[in-house]
Amino acid sequence: MLIYLQALDSPEDRTRFEALYTAYRGLMFHVARRILNNDQDAEDAVHTAFLSLAEHSLPPELGPRARCLAATVAERKAIDLYRARQRHPVSELEEDVPGCEGPPSDGTLAGAMAALPPRHREVLLLKYYNGYSAAEIAGFLGLTPENIRQITAQAKRRLAAELAERGEVI
Amino acid sequence: MRITDEMLCQAAPEAAERYLSALPDRAACAHAFSPAFEERMRPLLPRRKGRKLWKRALLLAAVVALLGTAVHAGQPEDYRVQASARDGVLTYSARPQEDVVPQRFHRITMGWVPEGYSLWTESEPEEDAVHFSTSYRTEDYQYIALRQWMGQEYSEILMGDYQWEEASVQGSKGIFIHTAENDSYCYILLWAEGPYVLHLTAHGGLDRETFFKIADNLQW
Known part of the structure; x- marks a missing residue:
């Protein structure tokens, strides 16, 4: 936790992060929910996605690039969670993971x-x-x-x- | 046949557009996140408390709306804005009083910004929003940010090289903080206006007078 708190130490980073959080958390939940088919799991994936976003440089403003980043990271965290919960994880490219076509x-x-x-x-x-x-x-x-x-x-x-x-x- | 980086750079915007257009718009993504989620996100976001108070306020607002009764504007003393320094640690906060009157949330924006600043970020509208933020910046990333929220407590701790004093913004009591780190500095102004808490920050590039001019020219 200390690491990601440090990552958001700069006021500029906090502003960017908060803007991203406010604007796209609903979208990220939707992306995760359609893969995981469960609200709690989807919230877990969104939370994990925000932890990743907090540790790295974010787009300076909201827009298609920020939206793409948010959706992409949420999708990845949801797929990772989906795979972790499968008894037999699907192939590396997850071409048969539902909800991410x-x-x-x-x-x-x-x-x-x-x-x-x-x-x-x-x-x-x-x-x-x-x-x-x-x-x-x-x-x-x-x-x-x-x-x-x-x-x-x-x-x-x-x-x-x-x-x-x-x-x-x- | 070989796919080059240049080809992918050219195709990427359209590919992203196709991918994003397959996702629902903001209105279709509305979701009430669980308290557990909000709690886990709290360390990453500015400190705010008073969720239960806000829920009660929202319920009261709904009842008032059903009864068709007008809700009067909040009073300046809706919040207690204060600061204290001890052992080099500054604590400053805006705490809602028990009798905060719920309001329909109206955004407050910057009615004036110095030359050279342009809009950088702005919260997207949400029907049930109790928070709004906007920021402006210059080309060399000096920036001004305004955050506004309603019904929630704000509390922050500051250490290091800072000076603070009480200040007045359009008649409301506030806390003005000047921090410095290496070659950069930051101005912070926290105050309450009716049902809203306002938090204005500026990083570099401004003098104190200009900073207060921004605060004095907010647009309601």
């Missing part, structure tokens, strides 16, 4: 990115949309920077394969 791909690169399995989508969005480094993403998602680099490479290969299969020329 992305919008269907339309064959474009953007569409294919949005439709990736959660782990791939989360990493790509935090890296290429939010602009976080591998170390920062690792902190948000509870992984190591090396994990993030591996997942990024896997996601790129997957996107390339998917678009090639659809006949897209890049």
